[in-house]
Amino acid sequence: MPWPAVIMMSPMMVAAEGFAAKKSNILMALAFFLYPIVVFLALYLIGYSFYGTDPLWWAATVFVVGSIVSLLYGLPRKFYNVSTGISNEGYFIKGQKVYLYGKQLPGADALTFTHFNNRGQYSKDKNTVYSNDKKLKSADAASFQPLANDTTNSYWHDARSAYYKWYTIAGADGASFEYLGGFYAGDKNKVFLEQNIVAEADRASFQSLYNFVGKDAEHVFVRNIAATTITEVSNFKIITLSEETFGIDSKQIYTIRYTPTLPLMPFPNADLETFVVLGDYYAKDKNQVYYYSFHIPEILVLEGANPKSFELHWDGGRGSNARDGELFYKAGVLVD
Numbered sequence: 001m002p003w004p005a006v007i008m009m010s011p012m013m014v015a016a017e018g019f020a021a022k023k024s025n026i027l028m029a030l031a032f033f034l035y036p037i038v039v040f041l042a043l044y045l046i047g048y049s050f051y052g053t054d055p056l057w058w059a060a061t062v063f064v065v066g067s068i069v070s071l072l073y074g075l076p077r078k079f080y081n082v083s084t085g086i087s088n089e090g091y092f093i094k095g096q097k098v099y100l101y102g103k104q105l106p107g108a109d110a111l112t113f114t115h116f117n118n119r120g121q122y123s124k125d126k127n128t129v130y131s132n133d134k135k136l137k138s139a140d141a142a143s144f145q146p147l148a149n150d151t152t153n154s155y156w157h158d159a160r161s162a163y164y165k166w167y168t169i170a171g172a173d174g175a176s177f178e179y180l181g182g183f184y185a186g187d188k189n190k191v192f193l194e195q196n197i198v199a200e201a202d203r204a205s206f207q208s209l210y211n212f213v214g215k216d217a218e219h220v221f222v223r224n225i226a227a228t229t230i231t232e233v234s235n236f237k238i239i240t241l242s243e244e245t246f247g248i249d250s251k252q253i254y255t256i257r258y259t260p261t262l263p264l265m266p267f268p269n270a271d272l273e274t275f276v277v278l279g280d281y282y283a284k285d286k287n288q289v290y291y292y293s294f295h296i297p298e299i300l301v302l303e304g305a306n307p308k309s310f311e312l313h314w315d316g317g318r319g320s321n322a323r324d325g326e327l328f329y330k331a332g333v334l335v336d
Contacts, residue, residue, distance in 0.1 A: 003036050003062070007033070010029070010073070013029060020078045020089065021082065021087070023079060023082050023083065026078050030070055030075055033065075033066035033070055034063065036058070037059045037062050037063055040055040040056070040059035041055070043055040044059070077103075086099055087099070087102070089102075093110050096110050097110060100123075105123075107135075108125050109126055113125045116145075120165070122146075122156055122163075124139075124141050124144055126142075129144045131166055138160075138161060139158050139163075140159050144157075145158070148178070148179065150179040154194070157175075159174055160174045160175070161174045162174045164194045165194075165195075168195075170197075172187050172190070172192060176188035180208045181207070181208030181214075182211045182212065182213070183208075183211055184208045186203055186206065191206045191214070193212070198214075198224040201221060204216075205217040209236075209238045210245060215233060217233070219233065220236050220247070222256060222258055222263030225260055225263050227254075227263050229254065229262065229265065229266050230264065231252055233249075235249040236248070236249045237249075244277055248272065253267050253272055254267070255292045267290050267299055268288075268290075268299060270285055271286050271287055278312055278322075281294075284307040284310055289307050291329075291331070293332065302329060304327060310322065310323070311323065311324075315328060318330075319335065
């Protein structure tokens with residue numbers, strides 16, 4: 001009876017780190033997949049049925065299913081590789097052959113092969129660039145390399161083109177392609193976020209501020225969207241309050257939403273000098289209390305809440321998670 005559960009849970013076993021590095025692990029998996037055969041053959045030999053059915057039929061069924069699962073996971077090949085000294089993990093070179101996860105990379109030249117220290121899914125030899133085990137025919141092998149200083153380990157380029165992960169970046173000039181910080185990159189003319197052009201960005205003045213936030217002389221961008229709520233682009237910067245990230249200029253503080261309609265949402269009439277973050281999407285200043293969860297389309301000002309005494313407080317009886325001593329709130333809504 002546990003056998004179907006073993007089959008269903010097997011992906012976690014096979015994907016476990018170091019599983020394919022030992023013959024004992026692979027043999028154990030094969031035993032898990034096929035062990036009911038022994039039970040059914042034993043029943044057959046002593047003359048018992050399995051709930052009124054032929055045990056040989058069940059033994060054959062388990063053999064077929066277990067064998068198919070083993071072949072899908074490549075267990076016979078993995079066992080052969082470990083037995084012959086071929087690694088089943090990452091890139092591996094033995095003699096004149098190159099392997100990726102235990103499978104030979106067809107046509108790869110072992111003498112000139114490089115995998116960039118297993119960074120990303122790209123590798124190359126003197127003639128060809130590979131994306132995993134596929135030849136990237138459009139790439140120039142001689143100049144192909146990861147983008148310098150790229151902390152995301154996601155950008156690549158050659159003399160002609162640029163790439164983000166497994167995408168070719170349309171319209172990018174590979175020769176001038178460079179990392180700009182966060183998740184941004186650019187060539188001599190354009191700014192890119194991942195594989196997309198930041199259409200309104202001015203390349204000459206663009207700077208990355210934080211992960212998916214950047215700005216140029218006239219705009220602040222969240223991902224590749226120009227925010228329309230900024231009062232002062234030149235003074236806009238990113239700050240961290242209570243381990244949360246916000247945008248701020250000299251007049252307003254903004255929550256970052258990453259949504260097309262309003263990627264930077266200002267806290268209404270916030271006092272910047274006294275603004276503090278409380279947690280659970282509550283914030284306050286000397287005048288007001290705010291609730292800014294991503295699950296609602298606006299920042300709520302909690303009318304009547306006393307910012308001097310407002311605090312997070314869980315009350316199981318009321319089902320509230322904040323209070324000011326007299327009024328109680330749950331997710332920014334007044335609890336009666």
